[in-house]
Amino acid sequence: MNTSSPVDTSLPRWGARERLELLQRLRTGPTSWDLVVVGAGITGAGIARDAALRGLTVLVVEAQDLAFGTSSRSTRLIHGGVRYLEQGELGLVYEALRERGRLYEAAAHLVRPARFLFPAYAGDRLSPWKLRLGLTLYDTLNFHRGQAHDYLDTESTLLAEPLLRGEGLRGAVQYEDAVTDDARLTLAILTDARRHGAEVLTYARVERIMGTRGAHTVVLEDGTRVDATVVAIAAGPWSGPALLGSGGEGLLSLSKGTHIVVRSADVPVRQPLVIQAPAQRRILFVVPWGTRTYLGTTDTAYEGDPGNSGVTVEDEDEILGITRRLLPSARLDRDAIVSTWSGVRPLVRVPGASEGETVELSRKHRIVERDDGVLAIVGGKLTTYRSMSEEIVDDIVGRLLPQWPHGRPRPLPCTTHRLPLAPGRPLTAIxxxxxxxxxxxxxxxxxxxxxxxxxxxxxxxxxxxxxxxxxxxxxxxxxxxxxxxxxxxxxxxxxxxxxxxxxxxxxxxxxxxxxxxxxxxxxxxxxxxxxxxxxxxxxxxxxxxx
Ligand SMILES: Cc1cc2nc3c(=O)[nH]c(=O)nc-3n(C[C@H](O)[C@H](O)[C@H](O)COP(=O)(O)OP(=O)(O)OC[C@H]3O[C@@H](n4cnc5c(N)ncnc54)[C@H](O)[C@@H]3O)c2cc1C
Incomplete structure (x- = not known):
């Protein structure tokens, strides 16, 4: 087999040699950074890129591989979140739709718009008129950019998606959202952060963060120490007391979401479908993915290591059961499953919310501060990573300015809302x-x-x-x-x-x-x-x- 195929030389190298060089520099230290970011999921990646573009010196340390956590285990949608309208989260939907628009510009190859079909059946919680009302609001919150939603009667719905069950069908709405590759989106953000000077060390767990506001030492599992003026923890569902101290106590509710993958020949949907789970305030997605289709997600309270959430027979059966009802001619049995994945949502706990009711918890993020001034950002969505990053980096810059050395160029304003993630011209149709x-x-x-x-x-x-x-x-x-x-x-x-x-x-x-x-x-x-x-x-x- 050919092992010497040429590799891309126009991109910065990021291989074993670069990792070793960085590790040696850190070990022989001392090294000091304006900002150390803990966690290389999409949130940590976004913070690193924003801070590097503003001119800060940044190191990201990640316990495993980049995007190891939730950021490679999502439903892979860049969306406003139609479902959050029902919860009255208009601000979140508006922000997510605005960020979706920015991602279309910044990473057109990774964030691809699609028309989603959302059918309503007799007895469903969301009737056709409620869907129309919701999607009218969705279009308004998006300032009517892009293609507006369409209402489809029963006949047009079946023409659009012949795989759907006809019996009990009352119509559907068709609207725009986008599909992505979550892990590669995280990679693209980190690659651009590196391009602008950030350093990223993976497989380096943070054991402890010591010091006081403005002067922290981050201790890695091998004993390596790095100094930082500001530390920002972006550890997703790992943001518990071990990293956040007493402030991490009861901060998050963890919710597990499972997906299954089947061959597209077995479930040949023509577009992403949104399916209502009977008797629950939940929806599931059925998303075409080249020669495959994936289905998900579940939403169940979770305890334990977020890296080991796994997939149970019950998880698989739940997804198969809900989708089989609506796609009777599709092959939706256990033997059709090609693969599976699950992820753990780091949901910010709401005081007074009933234990175990994770479906109703907000997808909003929160920035918290430890007693010693270490910052942490929790919650949020893949879609809103950029605005979340901008908010926390504004705070970080505010903390750095009083100690900013005389003569050093001052930090620039945020530019992530207008810069593309990858340089170069998009490919042409030819x-x-x-x-x-x-x-x-x-x-x-x-x-x-x-x-x-x-x-x-x-x-x-x-x-x-x-x-x-x-x-x-x-x-x-x-x-x-x-x-x-x-x-x-x-x-x-x-x-x-x-x-x-x-x-x-x-x-x-x-x-x-x-x-x-x-x-x-x-x-x-x-x-x-x-x-x-x-x-x-x-x-x-x-x-x-x-
Ligand atoms: C099932 C599911 C479906 C979802 N679907 C969508 C969707 O379709 N669209 C959307 O917008 N959002 C979606 N989300 C939400 C989205 O995926 C998350 O909000 C987002 O990925 C969180 O990213 P993060 O960087 O905060 O956390 P993570 O991606 O979990 O990153 C945290 C990182 O911190 C590292 N870490 C932990 N402890 C340490 C330590 N001590 N030292 C160093 N590193 C450490 C971990 O290894 C991990 O890589 C979904 C979430 C789930 C679970």
């Missing part, structure tokens, strides 16, 4: 006629041009999925991976889409990764073991590595 570029563009944007150039190893990794071998070499050199599971789960969603969870290619991927970092056969075996373990924890599936 370029996208090339099947390799068409496969690469949704994940890599303008960089697809370089990545897919002739002479590279452009073979598909797996027959019916759009992932290419050149992406593996690119990930190893430019996308900050340490382990094989980082590549096949988060740089490419192979574990979620391949019926073998990528087992057929993992040995070769491990060989390329270990060879690039100068390792040995033992390291390849270790990588495969780590991959097996990771897949089993997340999907409950045993893998058969060749």
């Amino acid at each position: 370029e996208l006629e090339d099947p390799v570029l068409a496969d690469l563009y949704p994940r890599h944007g303008p960089a697809a041009r370089e990545l897919g150039r002739r002479g590279g190893d452009n073979r598909c990794l797996v027959e019916d999925l759009p992932y290419r071998w050149c992406e593996i070499d690119h990930a190893i050199a430019h996308e900050g991976v340490c382990h094989v599971i980082d590549i096949v789960r988060r740089r490419l969603p192979l574990v979620l889409t391949d019926s073998a969870q990528g087992a057929g290619v993992v040995r070769e991927v491990a060989t390329r990764l270990v060879t690039a970092s100068g390792g040995h056969q033992g390291d390849i075996d270790e990588e495969i073991e780590r991959y097996r373990h990771g897949v089993e924890i997340e999907t409950g599936r045993k893998t058969n590595v060749l």
Whole structure:
């Protein structure tokens, strides 16, 4: 097999060598930063990018891989959140729709608009007129930018989506929202943060944060110490007392959400569908994803390690049961499931809310401060990561200014609302006629041009999925991976889409990764073991590595 396929040289390198150099600098220290960010999910990534663009020195430390937590386990929607209208969260919907618009501009390749179909059946909590009212409000909060919603009568609904059950159908609304790749969106934000000077260290858990307001020391699990004027914790569902002290006590309610993936031939929906769960104030999504379709999510109270939420038979049955009712001719049985994932929502607890009722909890975020001045940001959504980051970085800059050294250029205002995430021209329609570029563009944007150039190893990794071998070499050199599971789960969603969870290619991927970092056969075996373990924890599936 060709292991020397050329890699993209126009992007900053982010491989094993860069990681080692950073680690050595931190270990031989002392190093001091304006800002240390704890956690490289989408929130930490957004904070790092915003702060770096303003001219602050920034270090991000992440216990696992980037986007290891909730930011690679979401429903992958960039949306205003139609559901939050019902809860009266107009401010949140307005903010999310505004941010959705900005993401269309900033990352067109990663945030793709789609028409969502939301049907109503006899007996459903949300009748057609309620849906029309809600979507009229949705369009208004979006200032009528983009395509307005449409109302479809029963006949037009079935024409739009023949897979839907006809019996009891009363009509539908069709409206715009967007679909993304959560882990790659996080990667794109961090890559741009690095481009503007931020440093990112993964697989480095923060053990302790010491000091007082304006002078903190962050201690990593290997004893390495880094100094920071401000520390911002963006640890998602891990934001408990261990990191936040007494302020983290009872701050969050954790809610688990599960998704299942099936072949699109088994559930051939033409557009994303929104499905009402009977007798509950909940909706589920059925989203077409190339040769696959994914369905989710559940919403159940969760306790335990957010990294090990797993998927139970009950979770799978709940999703299958709710969707089977509406899609009677689809193949929705346990054997149809290709893969699964689950994530844990870090929901800000509302005083007085009943225990276990996570569906009703707000998706709003909150900034909290420890007694020693360490900041933390919790809650929120993928969609609103940028505005959340802007808010906390404004606060951080305010804290830095009184100590700002004379003669050092002052921090710039926020620019993230107008700058693209990836430099370069979008691909043209003619370029996208090339099947390799068409496969690469949704994940890599303008960089697809370089990545897919002739002479590279452009073979598909797996027959019916759009992932290419050149992406593996690119990930190893430019996308900050340490382990094989980082590549096949988060740089490419192979574990979620391949019926073998990528087992057929993992040995070769491990060989390329270990060879690039100068390792040995033992390291390849270790990588495969780590991959097996990771897949089993997340999907409950045993893998058969060749
Ligand atoms: C099932 C589900 C579906 C969702 N769907 C959507 C959706 O469709 N659209 C949307 O907008 N939002 C959605 N969300 C919400 C969204 O995914 C989250 O709000 C967002 O990903 C949270 O990102 P974060 O960076 O705050 O947390 P995370 O992504 O969880 O990142 C926290 C990071 O901190 C790291 N960390 C923890 N402890 C330490 C430590 N001691 N030292 C160093 N690092 C540490 C973790 O490893 C982790 O990587 C969904 C959430 C769930 C669970």
